[in-house]
Each structure stands twice: as structure tokens, then as C-alpha cells.
Amino acid sequence: MTLEQRVIKTLKDNLEKSPEISLESRLLEDLLVDSLDRMMLLSGLEDEFSITIAEEDFAEVATVSDIVRKLKARLSD
Amino acid sequence: MYLHDFYSRFTLDESLAEVTGFNPYYLSIESGLEDKLMVNGARLINLASNNYLGLAADDRVKKAAVEAVQKYGASLCGTPIATGYIDLYKRLEGKLSAFVGLEETMILPSCYQANNGLFSAIAGAQDLIIVDRYVHSSLIQGIKAAGCKIRPFLHNNLEHLEGILQRSTGYRQIFVVTESVFSTEGSVAPFQEIVQLCQKYNALPVIDDSHGIGVLGKSGRGILEEKGIEGYQGIYTASLGKAIAASGGMISGKSALIKHLKYYCPHLVYSTALIPAALAGIEAVLDIIDTEFGLLKKRLTSYQQIIYESLLEGGFSVVQAKTPINSIKSGSKENTFIITKKLFEKGILTTPFIEPAVPQGEGRVRLIAGANLSEDTIAEAAAVLKEMGRL
Ligand SMILES: Cc1ncc(COP(=O)(O)O)c(C=O)c1O
Numbered sequence: 001m002t003l004e005q006r007v008i009k010t011l012k013d014n015l016e017k018s019p020e021i022s023l024e025s026r027l028l029e030d031l032l033v034d035s036l037d038r039m040m041l042l043s044g045l046e047d048e049f050s051i052t053i054a055e056e057d058f059a060e061v062a063t064v065s066d067i068v069r070k071l072k073a074r075l076s077d
Numbered sequence: 078m079y080l081h082d083f084y085s086r087f088t089l090d091e092s093l094a095e096v097t098g099f100n101p102y103y104l105s106i107e108s109g110l111e112d113k114l115m116v117n118g119a120r121l122i123n124l125a126s127n128n129y130l131g132l133a134a135d136d137r138v139k140k141a142a143v144e145a146v147q148k149y150g151a152s153l154c155g156t157p158i159a160t161g162y163i164d165l166y167k168r169l170e171g172k173l174s175a176f177v178g179l180e181e182t183m184i185l186p187s188c189y190q191a192n193n194g195l196f197s198a199i200a201g202a203q204d205l206i207i208v209d210r211y212v213h214s215s216l217i218q219g220i221k222a223a224g225c226k227i228r229p230f231l232h233n234n235l236e237h238l239e240g241i242l243q244r245s246t247g248y249r250q251i252f253v254v255t256e257s258v259f260s261t262e263g264s265v266a267p268f269q270e271i272v273q274l275c276q277k278y279n280a281l282p283v284i285d286d287s288h289g290i291g292v293l294g295k296s297g298r299g300i301l302e303e304k305g306i307e308g309y310q311g312i313y314t315a316s317l318g319k320a321i322a323a324s325g326g327m328i329s330g331k332s333a334l335i336k337h338l339k340y341y342c343p344h345l346v347y348s349t350a351l352i353p354a355a356l357a358g359i360e361a362v363l364d365i366i367d368t369e370f371g372l373l374k375k376r377l378t379s380y381q382q383i384i385y386e387s388l389l390e391g392g393f394s395v396v397q398a399k400t401p402i403n404s405i406k407s408g409s410k411e412n413t414f415i416i417t418k419k420l421f422e423k424g425i426l427t428t429p430f431i432e433p434a435v436p437q438g439e440g441r442v443r444l445i446a447g448a449n450l451s452e453d454t455i456a457e458a459a460a461v462l463k464e465m466g467r468l
Contacts, residue, residue, distance in 0.1 A: 013237075014231070014237075015231075016210070016231055016232060016436070032436060032437045032438065034432075034433065034436065034437070036210050036217070036229045037210070037229075039227060039228070039229055040210060040228070040229040040230070040231075043228045043229075043241070047240075047241075047244050
């Protein structure tokens with residue numbers, strides 16, 4: 001699985017009703033992610049990629065591809 | 078101008094009330110919870126209160142409250158640790174513990190306050206709290222105040238919960254927090270399984286039984302009785318302002334913990350004790366539940382069924398209910414207000430839920446028919462609901 005696919009699957013597994021998700025999906029407007037969802041998503045990504053994520057680092061991510069970009073930067077550190 | 082900037086930050090967005098021509102909040106109620114309720118000068122069928130067993134305006138409860146006022150006055154004007162701890166308070170702690178089948182209980186001014194104060198007294202930075210994503214605001218606020226790692230799990234989803242438990246290592250203590258009955262739509266937590274998972278992973282369960290106490294279980298003792306959970310090792314909280322028909326919040330559990338909290342939970346220690354009228358009312362309600370629960374529950378269940386079927390016949394999309402809560406899936410917040418408004422105009426008071434109380438676009442209109450309502454009133458409500466859908 002590519003990184004993108006892993007991110008999408010993790011998001012799907014950590015949101016109520018497993019919504020359809022693409023890289024362009026906007027967290028707030030399309031996926032209706034609230035603050036608890038956001039916590040759940042970030043923890044899910046922590047598990048999937050065996051990293052710890054500081055919430056502040058991801059505070060301004062707006063779309064799924066923003067998350068991918070952040071993770072790529074993080075994993076190449 | 079003095080403080081102008083500060084005060085100009087606080088404006089209320091009333092556009093929803095303007096668009097729908099209705100504001101369901103802070104309605105002025107001009108009577109007690111009798112068969113019908115006086116609201117803005119009109120008599121309404123009350124399907125909005127959490128008065129499940131219908132005991133809030135029961136004559137025996139009123140009498141007990143009045144007698145307590147006569148004996149102790151309106152208030153003891155002291156916190157429980159100081160001069161607020163009357164004999165009635167102590168006796169009630171014992172009765173509540175026996176009622177839910179746990180070792181010891183403390184009583185706070187509200188369950189919001191109980192849930193707010195609990196977690197910072199028992200958890201800290203080295204701990205993890207895993208919490209159902211749909212729990213009540215009081216639990217979320219309380220958990221956030223503890224400053225520990227928080228992981229929400231998908232609503233009532235055991236698989237998701239277990240996955241998180243499996244992967245969570247290195248914490249001093251893990252807590253799993255949920256509610257018995259989720260109040261916006263009446264779903265019930267699979268709490269027996271959650272307790273088992275907690276045992277398997279050495280986690281401590283915390284349950285808020287606010288909408289279960291006095292409602293669930295064959296004698297009304299709540300979620301632990303309902304699920305046949307014996308020797309519960311976790312923590313239990315509940316509101317005394319719903320089926321128990323007074324006000325206040327309880328925290329129950331192992332003796333050593335409650336004894337500790339009675340000195341170290343600031344929300345208890347530094348807050349004026351529950352007033353005598355409330356304490357006596359609760360005691361009277363527990364006595365009534367002891368002798369009349371079967372009858373009251375039967376009425377509650379039958380009313381719920383009648384309302385449920387009427388809603389379906391009226392063409393509403395309704396959540397399949399397992400508790401006395403009926404819940405219309407009303408979608409957008411505008412539609413939620415409009416349904417509430419139409420029902421209001423037809424003489425029925427209900428409770429709308431919009432975000433953030435529910436996820437965006439998943440509005441709910443809640444209807445609870447308390448056991449105090451007469452059969453005629455229920456029939457009248459049923460007729461309105463059936464007709465509504467046809468409009
Ligand atoms: C699940 C739940 N917990 C706690 C509370 C707060 O209880 P209280 O009204 O006693 O503060 C409520 C509602 O009021 C509730 O629904």
C-alpha cells in the first residue's frame with residue numbers, strides 16, 4: 001500500500017460510518033471532522049505509522065493531502 | 078471606550094432562530110411537571126423533560142422535600158466537608174450505594190460537576206483515557222482537564238476500543254469512559270463487554286449512568302443491574318436530576334477511592350452541599366422505586382411504544398429505541414428547529430439537538446413520555462404525531 005492509501009484507510013477506520021475519502025477531501029467541510037474526530041484520527045495515524053504526533057503540528061491541516069504532506073515530511077526526518 | 082473590545086467579542090448568532098422563526102431555548106416555564114406544562118401562557122404536552130418515572134411533582138416527594146425544609150431550612154450554607162453534611166446527607170449516601178450495589182458514594186451539586194471533577198482527581202499526565210466519541214460534554218470537559226492522553230473510540234464499537242487497548246502500552250493507568258444510555262438517541266452501551274475488555278487489558282471502567290439510573294434493570298437500579306454486572310471494580314457516576322427527579326450528581330465505587338475523593342475532589346470539597354429539599358426528595362424517590370418500579374416502568378415502556386409507532390405512522394424517520402427515549406432523525410439544524418417548532422405549535426414540547434451536541438447534519442428531536450402523563454394525554458400526543466407527517 002502507498003502512503004496515501006494507508007492514510008485514507010486509517011481515516012476511514014477512525015471515522016463514524018466509514019465515509020468515502022479521497023486526497024482532496026476536506027476534513028471539516030466534507031468529512032465533518034470535529035475536535036474529537038481529529039483526536040481520534042491523529043491517534044489512528046500514530047498507531048499506523050508508529051510515531052507520536054503533537055496536535056499543534058497538525059493544527060492547520062485542512063485536507064487529506066495536507067496530512068499526507070505532513071506525514072511525508074515527518075517520516076523523512 | 079472602557080472594556081468595549083472585551084464585550085464586543087460576545088455576540089450571539091441568532092440567525093437560526095430568525096430563519097426558522099423559533100427559538101426553543103430558555104422558554105419560560107410557568108408550572109411544575111404536572112400532566113401538562115404551562116409554557117408562554119399555553120398548556121403543552123411535555124415530552125421534553127427527563128422526568129422518566131414522573132416523580133418530580135409526585136405528592137409524596139413534594140411532602141418529603143417540604144418536611145426537610147421545615148426541619149433543616151432552605152440550605153445549610155456550607156460545603157459537605159464543613160457544615161453541609163447533615164444526617165440526611167450521610168444516610169442518603171448509604172442508600173444510594175446500596176441502590177446501585179457499590180461500596181460507597183459521594184453526592185455533588187450536579188453530575189456535570191461530578192464528571193468535571195472526577196478525572197483531574199484520579200488521572201494525570203502518565204495516564205490514558207479512552208472515551209466513547211459521543212459521551213456527554215461534562216465527561217469531555219472533565220477528561221480534558223485531567224491533562225492526560227485522550228483517545229476517543231467509535232461509538233459503542235468494541236472492536237475499535239479493543240484495538241486501542243491492545244496498542245496502548247506504557248501508561249500508568251488506562252481508563253475507559255462511556256455512558257450507559259446515550260441521551261440524544263437512547264442507544265445503550267455494551268457495558269458488560271466493555272467491563273470484560275477492561276479486565277483483559279487491566280483498564281479501569283468509568284460509566285455515567287445518568288439516563289439509566291431509575292430506568293434500566295429489573296428494579297430500576299441502572300446499568301449494572303441491567304447488564305448483570307456483579308462485583309464492579311470501576312467508577313460509577315449518575316445525575317440525580319432525571320429519573321431520580323431532584324438534582325445532584327453521584328460518584329460511587331470502591332470505598333478507598335470515594336473516601337479519598339471526599340477530601341481531594343475540589344468540586345465536592347469547595348462547593349455548597351446539596352440542599353435538604355433535594356436530599357429528601359431523592360430519598361423519597363428511592364423508596365417509591367423500591368415498591369412501584371414495575372408499574373412505573375410498564376407505563377413508561379408502553380408510552381414509549383405508542384409514541385414510537387405514532388412517529389412512524391406520521392412518516393418520521395425515527396431511531397429504533399431500546400430505552401424510553403424516542404428520537405427523530407431531523408438532519409440539518411434548520412430542519413431540527415422546524416420540526417420542534419411545528420410540534421410546539423401543535424401543543425407538544427420536545428427537545429431539539431443540533432451540533433455540537435450531535436455531529437453536524439445529524440440533528441435529533443427527542444421525545445420522552447414520562448410515567449406521570451395520563452393515558453389521555455399520550456393518546457392526544459399520538460394523534461398529533463400521526464397527523465403531523467401528513468401535513
Ligand atoms: C449523560 C449525562 N451526564 C451528565 C449530565 C449532567 O447531569 P446534571 O444535570 O446532574 O448536571 C447529563 C445531563 O444533564 C447527562 O445527560
